[in-house]
Amino acid sequence: MMSTQTQPVTVRHLLAIPNFRLLWLGQIISDFGDSLTYLTLVLLINRVTGGSTTAIAYLLIALALPQATIGLLAGVFVDRLDRKRIMVVSDFLRGILVLGFILISREEGASLLPLYLIAFLHSTVGAFFTPARGAVIPHIVPAEGLLPANSLAQMSMVFFRLLGTAAAGFLVGVLEVFWPAFVVDALTFFISMVLVSQLRLAASKPAAATKTGLGAAGREIAAQLGQGLAILFHSRVLVGTLVAAGVTMLGLGAINVLLAPLLVNELLVPETWFGALELAQVAGMILSGMVVAGLAARVRPTRIVSGTLVVAGVAVAMLSLIQSVWHLMPLLFIVGLMVTPLQAAIATLVQVSVQDEARGRIGSALGAIINVANLVSMFAAGTLAAWIGTRSVFTLGGALTVLAGLAAAGIFRGYRPAVSQEEVALQSAQV
Numbered sequence: 001m002m003s004t005q006t007q008p009v010t011v012r013h014l015l016a017i018p019n020f021r022l023l024w025l026g027q028i029i030s031d032f033g034d035s036l037t038y039l040t041l042v043l044l045i046n047r048v049t050g051g052s053t054t055a056i057a058y059l060l061i062a063l064a065l066p067q068a069t070i071g072l073l074a075g076v077f078v079d080r081l082d083r084k085r086i087m088v089v090s091d092f093l094r095g096i097l098v099l100g101f102i103l104i105s106r107e108e109g110a111s112l113l114p115l116y117l118i119a120f121l122h123s124t125v126g127a128f129f130t131p132a133r134g135a136v137i138p139h140i141v142p143a144e145g146l147l148p149a150n151s152l153a154q155m156s157m158v159f160f161r162l163l164g165t166a167a168a169g170f171l172v173g174v175l176e177v178f179w180p181a182f183v184v185d186a187l188t189f190f191i192s193m194v195l196v197s198q199l200r201l202a203a204s205k206p207a208a209a210t211k212t213g214l215g216a217a218g219r220e221i222a223a224q225l226g227q228g229l230a231i232l233f234h235s236r237v238l239v240g241t242l243v244a245a246g247v248t249m250l251g252l253g254a255i256n257v258l259l260a261p262l263l264v265n266e267l268l269v270p271e272t273w274f275g276a277l278e279l280a281q282v283a284g285m286i287l288s289g290m291v292v293a294g295l296a297a298r299v300r301p302t303r304i305v306s307g308t309l310v311v312a313g314v315a316v317a318m319l320s321l322i323q324s325v326w327h328l329m330p331l332l333f334i335v336g337l338m339v340t341p342l343q344a345a346i347a348t349l350v351q352v353s354v355q356d357e358a359r360g361r362i363g364s365a366l367g368a369i370i371n372v373a374n375l376v377s378m379f380a381a382g383t384l385a386a387w388i389g390t391r392s393v394f395t396l397g398g399a400l401t402v403l404a405g406l407a408a409a410g411i412f413r414g415y416r417p418a419v420s421q422e423e424v425a426l427q428s429a430q431v
Contacts, residue, residue, distance in 0.1 A: 009145035011152055019140035019199050020149065023133065026192035027153060028160045030091070033188030035164030036171075037098060038063075040181040041119070043172045044105055045112060055112060061375075062116045066124040068371035071364045074127045076224045078360025083132040087196045090129035095189030097122045098182050105178035130367065135359035138351045139201055146351050147301055148292060151344035155289025158282055158340070228361025237302070237353045238362065240411035241346055244305050244404050245366060248342075249373035251400035252316060255335075258381050258390050262319070262328075266390065269325050280329045284336025292341050301345035301352075302412035308338040308345070309405025317398025320391035 015021050042056055049055040078086060100118045141149045171181050232238050263269055263277070295304060315334040322328050346366075354362045377397075384393045 009148045014149055022195045022198050026195040028156045029188045030192045031157045031160040032164040033185035035161035036168045036181045037185040039165050039168035040178055044178050058116055062119040063123045064371055064375055066127050068368050070124050071127040071368040075131050075361035075364025076221050078131045079357055083136050084199055084201055086128050086132040088193050090125050091189045091193035093125045094122055095186040098186045101182040102179045131360045131363040134363045147344055147348045150347040151289050151292035151340055154340045154343045155286050158285045162282055228358055231358050232362055232365050237349055240408045241349050244408040245346055245370045246373045247404035248309055248401050249370050250377045251397040258385055258393055262390050267325055273325055277332055281332040281336035284333040285340045288337045289340040292344055301348045304341050304345040306405045306409035308342040310402050312338040313398045313401030316401055317395050319394040
């Protein structure tokens, strides 16, 4: 196995691993399709409703609710069943569901209820894929390559979603058509399904499922979910990760809601600036993703989490002081610069701190908590802004994020990841 001190794992090393290459290709292809469909749906709803922001908000809720609720149960099945099969079936079902949007987009004056239902089901199926993928990565990447691998995944997601958004804008804005986006997205899922099906994984040992009736099976699933939550709340590093992720989303979630009012209502600049501001944040995310491999050889994930939170929190708090859009761009760049290492480090901590048989439940639980915190933040941001002002909300959000970083640093103090002998042998065999 490579030495983390002298040979940092690079993107070239990662892509030389056949299993990782297949999984990564499937991810970037479906990321492109996801963003293509998402913006197309927003534009479709906007056109059908004549610009109703409430109707668009319903779409966001339909997409977020499964991740925040059903996602908890999804982790139990990820730990009970074959993870590769879960990913293959998930890709297939999502490809079929996306095709359903074509019928809705072709009906003049069609009800949006079927659209919301399909979006909800699509997100529900995706809630099984994400923890399964996260639990598989430690089996195909050496321990010292986990942080770079997760960083590459985050960076690639941002880049290919940006491409998908641009493609959606072209199809709808220039060609005035909706259905091709859904066809392309379905194809991306089917391609990902084929790529994932080619993974060569060691035989897993999923938790045994006893077939003793629906009631007994339900109690067994509830018990396994409880066991997973017990692992989460009794692990110091996982509690630190939970604090970092949950409190941060409470603090940073306000940006998504209040950035537009700050830009348009207080700075008095046109909406066309949104593209440049998004590009500034995306540029930071991509740039930091490119250097995380080097950080992996020198800095532990725990320090990355606490350090990026403090810097991001200060940047968010400083949004309350800006007087020009030119002040906003570098601050959003700094926030973006912190996001990729933060997300990659959190994913890595889960992978190295949890035994394989519980990774699905822990990953799903953290994902659910993050989504709940994000929803709470978005709902609360508007109310708080009306009460104490938009700029004060940014100050509060930044302060919460800094406190999350400091709290995580205290919780993580003295932590050293322990990798089981079984996983060491497995990772060595894969490399």
